[in-house]
Amino acid sequence: MNLYAIVLLVIVLTLLTVSLARLGKVKTKADYLVAGRSLPAFVLIFTLLSSWIGSGSLLGGAENAYKHGFAALWQGGGGWAGLLLIYFIAPRARKFAQFTIPDLLEARYNQTARLLGVIAILFTYTAVVSYQFVGGGDILHLIFPTVITADLGKYIIAAFVIVFTAIAGMASVAYMDVAIGLLATFTMLIALPILAHHAGGWSAIRTALPASHFQVLGDFSFVQALELFLPTCLLLLGNQSMYQKFFSAKSEKDATRAVVGWIIGTVILETVIVAIAVVGSVLFPTGEVHERPREILAYVGLHGFNGSAALQLLGALLMGAIFAKIISTANNWLFSPATNLVNDIYIRYISPEASNKKILAISRLMVVLLGVWALYQSQHIDSVLKKSLYAYTIYSAALTPVILAAFFWKRVTAAAAVTSIAAGTVITIFWDTPFIHHNVPAVVSDRDAIFPALIASVLSLAIVSLFTTPPTPSQLKPFSEA
Template sequence: MNLYTAVIAAIVLTLLAVSLARLGKVKTKADYLVAGRSLPAFVLIFTLLSSWIGSGSLLGGAENAYKHGFVALWQAGGGWAGLVLIYFIAPRARKFAQYTIPDLLEARYNQTARVLGVIAILLTYTAITSYQFIGGGDILHLIFPDMITPILGRYIIACFVIVFTAIAGMSSVAYMDLFIGLLATTTMCLALPALIHKAGGWQAVHAALPASHFTTFDDLSVIQCLELFLPTCLLLMGNQSMYQKFFSAKSEKDARTAVVGWIIGTIVLETVIVAIAVTGSALFPTGEVSKAPREILAYCGLHGFSEMSGPFRLLGALLMGAIFAKIISTANNWLFSPATNLVNDIYVRYINPQASNKKILIVGRLMVVLLGLWALFQSLGTESVLKKALYAYTIYSAALTPVILAAFFWRRATAAAAVASIAVGTVVTVAWDWVAPHMPTVIGQRDAIFPALVASLICLVAVSLASGPGESRQAEEIA
């Protein structure tokens, strides 16, 4: 246990050192919000990878894989599909060179679209941050079961994340992600074959589990697979945190190059995560982890290497540390992004347009603290990470991704249509748990993604076509 404590302590100190090292480079609004638009492709690759793969994959996706096998790749596969289109969006986003997605919404549509966009982002991003706190709390409880409860662990992780994020903004987040991305990718790729060997080889893993664990459908229908696939795909294509990384790139070329590395890293790492969870299902089919399957990756790190020689025990500790660091990294990204909205899209835009860089930095750090506390409050009432993830993904997928893609690719989209689309997508998702029981069974039993997305798209297309061509503004500049 001392080995695990040492590894976690070393990671925390390293992350703190990286944040403090970047602090001296943060002097202006652009430095804090978009790292002075200075990030090279190599750094972008790992900050994109680290921001995307967090508790949604490490807990929610792993839980799904532990229970159902490789069918869990439908959730990851949504992101892979989204990445293909992002390759073409990235240079356009860097050329636009703003600070946030609501900047884009106002430039392409109007102020109302900006404000509604901020609301949807706050709902989505604080929800995603909240289950990062859950994941980190679970890991601390596994390592220190007699000292730290899962709830206390959430408070501790929230403090870490708030401090790390507030120190140096995007510059801090990006360079911490570089360290974490390298650590996580290397450690997980080494841990998988070691765990398979402990299980007796891949044939033994296959023999220990139902055949359905090794198919891509299991007992899920096509509709259920799409309910996993679409929210992830659409969130990724419209993800503000991703666009902020593109806004932070040195150049359009760096943004496009980073996407290629991101595609490769995401496919490899998410496949490895699912494979580790499936192997863990064979190694630990019963016991405490079977009652909390979202902890399977951390459980493998803690117990999967305990009977092996010294180097393998170190690998187990590093696997636990890498998962812990990935959760912190993802929480940093998803917490920092909505804080920039409150600073750039509310404070600077409406409250104090003439604010000095010093005031902006103070307000930015204050927003990180307030939103971090809100995310912590949400985490205390969350039971299922997978359900919370799909809820958060759906808000963004239905409310923002359609109008963001239309801003880049459909010049006919109008301001009125964008406002209607964002409002309807948000309301349907948030209200679905109350509305669904009163709907026909064939609809009411479905997740919110299809009704919310269809309603949003109908509003976007129908209102655009009903508006005059002159209602579409500044499409030439952005598309």
């Protein structure tokens, strides 16, 4: 068994051990969905970091950096801007302390907003999980090229993620993320200067690449840069997985402290990811990875550390860290929509008096069903970057405006929220269809859906609010106190 296989095996066994160790502590709905509201700031930092940085950054962002250089940081930069605003939202979210975003939507708006919110979340989160399966399958294929095809790898990863996520819920996911976050952070920080040295140093790297790779916009137009920036910024501001972790915090202070650590960790890791991909484009400008640039980080881990045993171990650890981050992101984004189906549909409308034992069983069943749906979507992905921007845009346009308005605009109404969610969801889902391309001018229809979907959503929210009855004091009370 080669070194890479050994590292992956150790990671898999460690993740299973952590999950099984938490299993006996999961006895109630709150234990499963929000870890009994017991997570300290240190654990929150790494579970937030691990859930945010997955295949979207490790594959889609790295592919962008391989092709366009440091201008790819526009995608990560959207998240950084969102994080700065989240610092002020985190304590409010923890004080509100529900289970899901649709809980918030019904409390502030109405049941229709809750149901539409569930639909938008299901489309977004299963899309995100689907390209984690693609990323994990790519890594297994790179390590075992004669045994595991990329397609077979997707099935293996999907099976592992579904089983792992179903076992112990939020607690197992959060504590596993601590180990993964530490491994990824330190491995990438050590790997970058070594790879840069192998490429001849930064002066040689700058000479080998176009000047645009080191410019703020690179070869993007400002509009193209915004199409990368806005979806990630707005997704982060309304991200249910994030709010669910705030709901899991021990206190408002822990939630606020976690955001500070999350900001620092995200800026460092996403910058290092882009830098490794840029260096990788110098080390491996042709060949297999040139045709599949989304694999550049894993390819560097496999082929960029030839030499001493210590270097080979570092390459294996880098590969293992990427693999673990993908698994972690898939777990987080699969677990979150399962809680919606259980908390917002099953408990809310079908069986309000269900026992904890029955709720846990239904929760695990939902994880399995959503995992299968995500696996089906993974069979139809040509570009991880494109799929990630599609997923981000649904959430950014449909949910982020109404979530932020719930905390910061007292005049927003239930009718406006329903209209806004519906407009953002429908426009995003149907934007890239023949009907739009045949009936909308190419100068508009060829652009990403973020602009038309977000504009429609925000205008609906504002205009309908101004022409409908304001919310009652009872609707505003939980949010004015938050």
